[in-house]
Amino acid sequence: MLRALWTAASGMSAQQLNVDTIANNLANVNTSGFKKLRVDYQDLYYQTLKEPGAAEEGGVSPTGLEVGMGTYPVSTQKIFTPGDLENTENPLDLAIEGAGFFQVSLPDGNKAYSRSGTFRLDAEGRVVTADGYLLEPALTVPADTTEITVSLDGTVSAKSAASPVPAVIGNLELATFSNPPGLKSLGHSLYAETAASGAPLTGTPGAQGVGSVRQGMLEMSNVRVVDEMVNMITAQRAYELSSKAIQTADEMIRLSNNLRG
């Protein structure tokens, strides 16, 4: 009987994690470059009370007697479906159409990867993320620039009062991974490479499988509010039902305790 209590409790804690994840998705519905998470569940270990095929009176047991012990979250899967592109007309807002990631160097010297293309210039004219981390490979915009253009293949050119013909000042590079869901989330829309994601492969935007760069656009979050609401309702009801299973088991124990009045 205590089995049912623990089994149902595993269901409740699983749904709690589900609601936590949905809440995080919903909170990031306006975060540019955000990729939604989904909790994947599997069923827990089965306790074999009788082996299938065990000998018993009148033949062998055809199915055995196995009782499952509940559920457990096996992974939070990042879903890398593309978000919608929003036209912002800001020259340093860049969106990736394809599977690639922008590369960013962190203050500790490590590299991080991001889908969020809200770039800006720092005091020295270097291209940095909203948090001030440098874009990799580094790109410095000359002080007298009047217009920056980024082409689909990542070529950055600048026009200035002195040179009305745009001059190439650098090239963007994008990184791809064989298993993007294996990246580690660092927060601030940044991801880090792990053993599960594989090593990054860098490539020129526009090459096959890397994706091209769109200037003046931002990739919005791929969270869909309606889907998340439906998930939240299912999670809440599943939580409620598991709690009912605990109440039922509790009631049965109470009845057993009252066998002797």
Next chain:
Amino acid sequence: MIRGIQANAQAMNALMLQQDVEAHNLANQNTTGFKRDRVRFELFSQILRGQETLSPKPVVTTERTQGALTRTDNPLDLALQGSGWFSVETPEGVRYTRDGSFKWDAAGRLVDAEGHPVQGTSGALKLDPEAPGAVMVGRDGTLTAGSTPLGRLKITHFAPDAPLERGSGGRYAAGDTPAVAGASEVWQGYLESSTVNPVEGMVEMMSTLRLFEANQKAFRVQDESLSRALQELAR
């Protein structure tokens, strides 16, 4: 009288097992590819066979019915329409699963949620570094990247009531059970939902509880009669 008490006690044990199984079903309402367990009580068949018995014998069976397909748009979420199974290579040997939430691992192999390689008809399925781009999965389970074929998912079928041993993580072992011919479709961007029906689960739990209560009442009545008999007769 003592026999009656024993029968009620055994029935209560069997109903507790039923509640254990129902709690497991309800805990797995959101588990991809989960198949509901059902407890049946075998008594009638034993009486027919001329065996005298006091208690119902619980039998747990897994109902291998098709779950609803839910759209996820994730390209490596695969669902099976039909009675087939994906096969994955685990350290304990080949296991069969209906959970198609796959991904690529760091080495570019197609793996399940816990990192076990998914089997193709000719060996493991791997990404081709020469052919980047989105991988398309056809209804027949063929994987292609652009125009480069990457292989075909191995889909195994078993007879509907063939015994499969259930392990954790929705993975089943076939043992000596032979595979049979069959046809299943692979749907890309979908996952198969759990077959647990919350309403049925609730009804099941309520009836279990009330049956348990009835047995408990019968037990107490008999206990009281016994006690009365002992008091009155032994006077």
